[in-house]
Amino acid sequence: MTGGSFSRVGVVGLGTMGAGIAEVLARGGLAVVGVEIDQGALDRGRGHLERSTGRAVKRGKLTEDAQREILGRVALSTDFADLGDCDLVIEAVPERLDLKRTVFAQLDRVCRDDAVLATNTSSLSVTDIAVTTGRPTKIVGVHFFNPAPVMKLVEIIGTVLTEPGAAARVADLVKGLGKTPVTIGDRAGFVANRLLFGYLNQAAGMLESGHATRDDIDAAMKTGAGLPMGPFTLMDLIGLDTCLEVLDAIYAESRDRRHAASPVLRELVTAGLLGRKTGRGFYAHDNSSGDEEKAAGAAPVVGIVGVGPLADAIAALCDRAGSEVRDSAAGLAGCDLIVEAAEGAEAARALLSAAVQAAKPGTVIAVTSVDGSVIEQAMATGRPSDVVGLHLPDPAAGTLAEIATTVATDPDIADRAVGLVARLGLGVVRCRDRAGFIVDALRFPYLNDAAAMLGAGYADADSIDAAMTLGCGYPTGPIADLDRLGPDRAVTVLRALHAETREPALAPAPLLVEHVTAGKPLR
Template identity: 55%
Template sequence: MAFEKVGVVGLGTMGAGIAEVFARAGIRVIGVEADAEALARGRGHLERSTGRALDKGRLTAEEREAILGRVTLTTAREDLADADLVIEAIPEVLEYKVALFTDLDRICKPETVLATNTSSLPVTAIAAATGRPKRVIGMHFFNPAPVMRLVEVVGTILTEDGLLEDVSHLAWQLGKTPVVVGDLAGFVVNRLLLPYLNHAAVLLEHGVARRDDIDAAMRKGVGLPMGPFALLDLIGLDTAYEIMGVLFGETRSTRHAPAPLLRELVGAGLLGRKTGRGFYDQDGPAPAEAWKAHVTGVTVHGEGAEELVARLDAAGFRASDTPDLVLRLGERPVIEHAVRHADPSRVVGIHLVGQDVAEVVSTVLTSPETAGAAAGLMTVLGLTVVPCKDRAGFVADALLFAHLNDAVRMHASGYASIDAIDTAMRLGCGYPAGPFEMLERIGLRKVRDGLRALYAEYREPSFAPAPLLDQLVAAGLPAFPRA
């Protein structure tokens, strides 16, 4: 199917970006807004976005004029009558979208494809409100649309054969990478991303670690482009809360229940960057704490002890048989090792995450002075310190392993392939590697064992290792089979 004229309804930041994407590809666009004031704002979005591209040398003046010239702006929906494809980008309220699609169904020619840019609402419910449910799909762009390469192309049980392939081909023409999926709440990216972000809010609320430290663990330790709280502020806490509500409404899983802290912030109107304050205020993260190593003697136990002792020795800290600080490397519970020591107040857990982060783990018996001394030692070694409680997975593994387990369950359900999930998370979230690439790099057995520890402590069903992961570990396989 040829898409020669495309309509975009709703010209906020996202809608204007979508209109720009089509116009950049040489396709004529009709942009529709509710009134003249909103239309002027939409024109402003287009002009500013293409103006920035011009300033950065990504467009010539002639190219910019050609792009803007392909976009016709109007307040009359009837101008969409002969469009081949109409995409809506209005607020994420199902009733609004259903009303719009009912009207578009009346206006547009019978063969027009109607697409919703929803990030989480049910496409099937929107399609069923029209007289052309076979020709209603999801086409979920990511913000900013001119830059982000991913498009989730969402079909329903009603979608006619061949339509998703046609729309995927169109996405490739736009310079995007399509991932074709079915109509589950959140699709791939938000169904995986938002529970991970919500889980971070739960850890913060439970006092496992502090806001800045959780962000540092995931950014510097795991290598994600942003920490969960910085990302929540960017997305908008209200948006995150709404998506979690949609996920919970579909699954009734406690994994998808919005964190009370998230609800409280939204109720207070602290929505992130859009209001100037969310988890962070406008000033951003606080300066890193200045730790000092007041240590005369140290002992290190656990897997990797020799390497850490050598690093401490090179930094001028000597191992001692009568230490004032005992470091326990490896997995928890640290308390089980601490109580075997003559003075458990001097025992601190150390969990190294990647090459740059040390989680410094205090038990209920660890003295504040001891924890501070251990943090100072790790700082001397050039590591970013993440103080945390003695909980399963500490910070990074607790968040990451549960997140990866969600991806395994998604694939095992038949919803999306390994390649589709990895592609979606790399392109949609800027991950350096997809979930399955991470799993195989970390080691399937290590992730499986970490999940078992999480489940044993929290009894949260979603923390139990996905059966497919258990089976691969039992079979001794190091990687997931690809079809």
């Protein structure tokens, strides 16, 4: 073994994940020893390797000669003793502590004293595994993401016992394989899962509380937050049993209620409805898709009261849809929809009372202020049955509108509001009158978790952003998102969420508040 590099690497467990890791190592020119429990499991592992590399050949990403070379570098065995000559061994067995400890006890016996042993865990404590071996200084965590040949991120975890050189050498190996290593300490969920699963769990809680429907929450996060898929589609893809395992592991360590698994998630798992792999989870996976509501009818006449960036954005949307816009008191009488787009609650109240007097009965009145609840503003108008909340999570993009109804909103008005806003060319989702509507109520707590992680020095801004973009497929990382959306807006929404729920994890992270006070971006 020269220059601290690894030339022969073992992989224990050749399920989808282990076979993927073996493929990545072999593609990188390393000699690989793949070990499975019995011949049947070994044959399945060989099948994974042949299918995955075969798909790459079909797509023209690999030649048949290169495929043969890669497969030729992987020696398959059912005998742990064959790992005796490896410089590094990566364990990739199922996520059960007892099972992993058993594997490490065997590795301890057969591997050379100077060999580094790594666990590919997504949620278990690396320290818990390390202390049961006779070489805790040589144990690291190496968390590949599924599918390993495609995903760029690898989290490298050092414990308080790991010798500094071990984690650094594994990180160098990972970089040499064309991946992006992020080196961090041993905390449940590490960076990516800790941030991702707090958000997914909150979405499940939001569904359970009746705040919004499954389809509206998924549509809101996809269209309004620009995510590749909504939380329920993603949980069904990951597997609800896996989601529950990760949440339970993080909660056991942190006692943070954001990671206390939502009862609906536990109920689905108990019922064996685990998502895509069983055909049903939050969705029934029978390839039928619900028809989206299409907006029909002429573009509405829209009254806009208030001035500022939001009023301008709404006016631009109306122009694009061919809607007539009116902003004089006299013109409001003939409007289908009146939107209050004032800056600040006081200004909004004054403008609203004038608008309400001018509007004909049954006109939809939409309030947009985020610093006061919709019901308070609705009651102040004297005709609360006509009032809905309207929120554009990304006004510049002009893709999604959230409509919040209060207990006083007339159901016909709510339906009409959805129809009118849809005719402006926006996707529309509905929710109840709660702080943050859907998108901000889910987005800002996740961003707050990232700010808290940064503030604690657990990972730097680049590592946190890389974890979410490369590990979870997010279009942008959370620290970049906070700077784009504005730490001040984050703090405003988080304070409203905290005041409403009294949930300690929703109080703005001290680092965020400090940056807002200093007027400085996080980066």
